[in-house]
Amino acid sequence: MSIAKILVPVDGTPRDREALDAAIAAAKPFCAHIEALFAHPNPAEQMPVLGVPFTPDVMGALVDANTALFTAARERAHAAVAEACRVSGIALLDKQVRQDSKVTCTFRAVMGDPPKALAKAASLTDLVVLHPCAGSPAAFEAAIDVVLESHRPLLVAAGAVDPFGKALIAWDGSMAASRAVTAALPFLQHAGWVEIVCVCHRDAEMPGTSEIADYLKLQDVHAALKELKVSGTSIPDALMDYAARSRASLLVMGGFGHSRVRETLFGGVTNDILRKATFPIFLTH
C-alpha cells in the first residue's frame, strides 16, 4: 500500500495546528495529499432537551446561535489549515489533485454528525491523523473506534512526527500486530532505525520473531531486536517506558479488534497508552 491520501480532522481549536503539522510531516516522504476535514452537526438538530417544547422564536434563536458557533469554528479551522500550509510551503488547493513531486492540501467543511462524517471520509483514505487530546476522552475514544472500524490505519500525533527517526514495533506475534506491521511498512522503510520490541512477563515465553524479521528484511528494512522481560510492571507501562527512554519517533502497534472487547478486557489500557504517550503511535485494527 502506498500513502497517497491522508485525512486530518480539524475542529477550530488550537490543537488543529499540531494535528496539521503532524499530517504534513507524515505526508512529506510520500508527497501525499492531505484532506483537512471540518465537520459540524446540523445547527437545527443541536437542541437542548428540556422536556418543554420551544416556541418558534426560541428555536430560531438557538439555531442562529449554533450556526454562529459552527461558522466561527470553521473559520478558525480554515485559518489554521491555511497557516500550516503557508509555513510549510504547501499548496492549499480547491480540489484534490495528484502531484507527484509535492504535498498538497484541501480543506473541506461538511455538515453532519461528526463521527459519521469521519467514518465516511476515512473509508477512502490511506491514513488518518488524530490529535490525542482532540475532544473529551470519550470523543477521542469514539474517533479511534471510527477509524479502526473503517480498517484504516491511524496515526495518533502525540509528539512531533519524524518519518526518518526511530521506529519501534510492539510485537507479540499476533494477527493484530502483523496487520500493524504490514500497514506501517511505508513508514518503516523510511525510518532511520527500526526495532522489534517484545515485552512479556518474566515467566512467559517470548514470541517468535524470525518471521517478522525475515519479512522486514525482504522489504529492505533491517530491524534490531529488543526483548524485555518484566515483573511487577504491566506490559503496556513497560513498553511505553522503554519507548520514551529510547526516544522513539514512532511506535507501531496492533489495535484491538472490537471496541467492546477492548473495554471489557483492557479497560482503560489503550486509552491510557494513547493519552500518556509523548511520541506518535501508529495503530491498526
Added chain:
Amino acid sequence: MAIAKIAAPLSGSRRDAVVLATAFALAKPSRAYVDAVFIHPDPREAIPVSDLPIAPEIVQELVDAAEIARKAAAKAARQALSTAAAHWGIKIISVPERMETATATWREITGHPEDMLNDIAKLADLVVFPPMAADDPDMMHRAFVHVLTRTGRPVVLCADKVPAKVGSIVGVAWDGGATAAHALTAAISILEEAASVELICVRPDSDARVSIEEAKQYLALHGIKAKDTRIETKTRKIGNELLETARAKGYDLLVMGGYGHSRLIESVFGGTTEFLASHPEIPILMVH
C-alpha cells in the same frame, strides 16, 4: 509501495496449479515473494474416534497409510511448484531474500488447515485460496470463511482454471458501501499495477455513502485513471450480472468487498450450498 508477500496454500491436488499460477501472476509486477505452503493434517488424526478399542496394529496401519498419502501429496505439491515456477519465471529460494525477480519458498506444515491458515496469513498481503467445488467437504468452505473473516487479509478466490494473467484488467464491484470502500483500499497495490481498472456501479444500497466520483478521486490520487460502468438489475441476481459483465469485458480479476454484510457477496454466493456450487470463472479478490 507494492505487494510484498503472497500466501499460497497447497494440498497436493490439481488445484495447486491454479493457486500457484494466480499467486505468481500477482507477484510478478512487484517482485513479491510467494510463500508456498503445503498444509497437511497430522497423520495421527487419521485414527477414527470410536467407542470400540482399536487394535494397536490397526492404528499403526492407519497412521502408516496416512503417512504414505501425505508423502505422495507433498511430492505432487512440490512438483506443482517447480512446474509453475519454471513457467512463470519465478525463482525458488530457500531463505526469503529480495531479488530481481519474484521469488517463492516451499515449506510444509502439519495441522488443521483452519488453524494453519492464521499462521500463513499473518504477514501476507494477500492469501490465494484454491477454487472450490460443490462436492468439497464443509471444511474447505469453513476454512475459506475463516481466512476471510478472521485474518483481516484480502483473499483471492481462484477461478477453476489456470489463468494466463491476473490483475491486468480489473473490475471493482461498487455499491457505495463501507465494505466496497474497504475492498478498494485493500486492493490498491494491485490496482496500481493494473493496465485497466473499471468500477462497476451496482444499484446503490440505501446506505450508500461513498459516491463513485469519490472513489475515482481516491484512485486518481494513486495515479489510477479508473473507468466506470453501471449495471442495473431488476430480476437477475447482482452476482450473475457481475460475472456476465466480467466475461463481456474480459476482466482477469474481480474485486468485491465484504462477506455476510454485503448484498453483493450474498447474492453471488447466497447460502452455503449455492456458494459451494458457484464456479467463479475469474479470480475474485475479497476483503471482509
